[in-house]
Amino acid sequence: MRGYLIYDQKDVDRSTNRNFINWLIDEAKAQGLDLYLVTQNSLPDKTPDFIINRSRFYELSVKYDCIHFNDPEVTKVANDKWLTYQTFKGIVPMMKTWLVSSNTIYPIIIKSRYGHGGDDVHLVKEKSNFSDDYVAQEMATPGKDLRVYILDNQIYEAVLRRCEDNFKSNYSLGGKAELYTLSQEETEIVYKVLDRLPIFYGGIDFLFKDDKLVLNEIEDPVGAKMLYNLTDKNIVKDYIRLIADKLKVKS
Numbered sequence: 626m627r628g629y630l631i632y633d634q635k636d637v638d639r640s641t642n643r644n645f646i647n648w649l650i651d652e653a654k655a656q657g658l659d660l661y662l663v664t665q666n667s668l669p670d671k672t673p674d675f676i677i678n679r680s681r682f683y684e685l686s687v688k689y690d691c692i693h694f695n696d697p698e699v700t701k702v703a704n705d706k707w708l709t710y711q712t713f714k715g716i717v718p719m720m721k722t723w724l725v726s727s728n729t730i731y732p733i734i735i736k737s738r739y740g741h742g743g744d745d746v747h748l749v750k751e752k753s754n755f756s757d758d759y760v761a762q763e764m765a766t767p768g769k770d771l772r773v774y775i776l777d778n779q780i781y782e783a784v785l786r787r788c789e790d791n792f793k794s795n796y797s798l799g800g801k802a803e804l805y806t807l808s809q810e811e812t813e814i815v816y817k818v819l820d821r822l823p824i825f826y827g828g829i830d831f832l833f834k835d836d837k838l839v840l841n842e843i844e845d846p847v848g849a850k851m852l853y854n855l856t857d858k859n860i861v862k863d864y865i866r867l868i869a870d871k872l873k874v875k876s
Contacts, residue, residue, distance in 0.1 A: 679846035703843035765832035
C-alpha cells in the first residue's frame with residue numbers, strides 16, 4: 626500500500642526531523658508499506674491509500690479521500706491554541722485563555738496561536754504589543770508540565786518535564802524528563818480529551834495548577850525523543866504496525 630508522509634518543508638531540513646522521517650519510512654517498509662515523503666511544495670495529484678500528516682496544516686491532507694493518521698480535525702484543533710481552548714473549555718480543567726487583544730492582567734503567558742515546541746512563548750509582566758495571532762493565558766505552576774503520549778486513542782506513556790531556571794519545561798529547550806504514573810483522576814481527564822477528539826498518535830500536554838492537571842495543548846506531530854531516552858519502547862514501530870493493521874482491515 627502507498628502512503629504520503631506530509632511535512633512542512635522547513636521542518637524537513639531540521640536534522641532531528643530528518644532522523645524521525647527516515648525512522649518512519651524504514652518501519653513502514655518493514656511492514657510492507659510504501660511511504661513517500663512529500664511537502665506542501667510537492668503534493669502529488671494521485672490519491673494514496675493513506676496519509677500521515679505531520680505538517681501541522683490540515684488543509685494539505687483534506688484534498689485526499691483516503692485514510693488519515695491523524696484525522697484532519699485533530700490537526701486543525703491541535704495547531705490552533707485558541708481553537709484548542711474553545712474545543713475543551715468546560716470539558717476538562719484549563720487555564721483561562723483569551724485573545725491577546727482583549728483586556729489583560731499581568732503577569733501572564735503570551736504565546737503564538739499557531740506555535741509549537743515552546744517557540745514564541747513569553748512571560749509578560751507589563752503591557753506589550755502583540756498581534757491577534759497570539760493568545761494570553763493565566764499563569765500555572767512554572768517550569769513543570771506533563772506530556773501524555775497517545776497511540777490508537779489510548780494512553781501509551783506519560784512523561785513529566787521540569788526546568789528549574791525557566792518557566793518553560795520543554796525537553797528540546799533543556800528541560801529534564803522522567804516517567805510519570807498517572808493517577809485515576811488524571812487518567813480520567815486524559816480520556817475526556819480523547820472522547821472529545823480521538824487521537825491516533827500524538828501528545829497531550831498538561832500544566833499543573835495547585836498540583837492538579839490542566840490541559841495546555843495537543844501536540845499533533847509529536848516526536849519520540851523523550852521516550853527513546855527514557856524507555857526501551859519503540860513507539861514508531863508500534864505506530865506503524867497499528868497503521869498496517871488498520872489498513873489490512875480496510876482493504
